[in-house]
Amino acid sequence: MNTQTFRRATVAVTAAVLLPLGLTACSAEASGDGAAAPAAASSQSTATATTADGPFGPGCASVPKDGAGSFDGMAKDPVATAASNNPELSTLVTAVKQAGLVDTLNNAENITVFAPTDAAFAKIPKADLDKVLADKAMLTDILTYHVVGRKLTPKQLENGSFETLQKGSLTTEGSGESFTVDDSAKVVCGNVPTANATVYIVDTVLMPK
Secondary structure (H helix, E strand, C coil): CCHHHHHHHHHHHHHHHHHHHHHHHHHHHHHCCHHHHHHHHHHHHHHHHHHHHCCECHHHHHCCCCCCCCHHHHHHCCHHHHHHCCHHHHHHHHHHHHHCCHHHHHHCCCEEEEEECHHHHHCCCHHHHHHHHHCHHHHHHHHHCCEECCCCCHHHHCEEEEEECCCCEEEEEEECCEEEECCCEEEEEEEEECCCEEEEEECCCCCCC
16 A cells, blocks of 8 residues: 555544544534533433323323323233222222223223223212112123224324224214314323223213214
């Protein structure tokens, strides 16, 4: 290798090494945060993606921040077990147990559950609710109407009609973070993942047509 060729090779290698370092330094100067800037930008991007794809709605604020009842905790358990750890779904869990549907829901794969809150059940007069809870066939009919046999994304809820495990059909409509089910129930915390289901928490108990 002659001297001129050797010098060209040296310049090329030096440029290849220094160029990325220069870009990193420029990026750091622009952010004012030093070398931590690229990591911060990456973290921010990840957080935005998680928010966009994850749970949404005003009711999500009442979900515990950590523990089994948190979003992370619920994602690890099958849906009936996950619901039992959410303080807003205690009446639903009681109803599921009364109907003998715990194993059915926990063993199902890739389902969507529209889960009424305790406040939703409280809208039903106590005498009527007690009657439903005491009638296993009627209770099963109502609860399985809240379950669709496939996972539904928020996009699919914008204008949809879905067959339920009860064999009836429920309808959904809306956009963004505002959705209704059967023109009456509002989704207060949607797109909640569990190990085998996607959960949309609603403010009204759905009734089969």
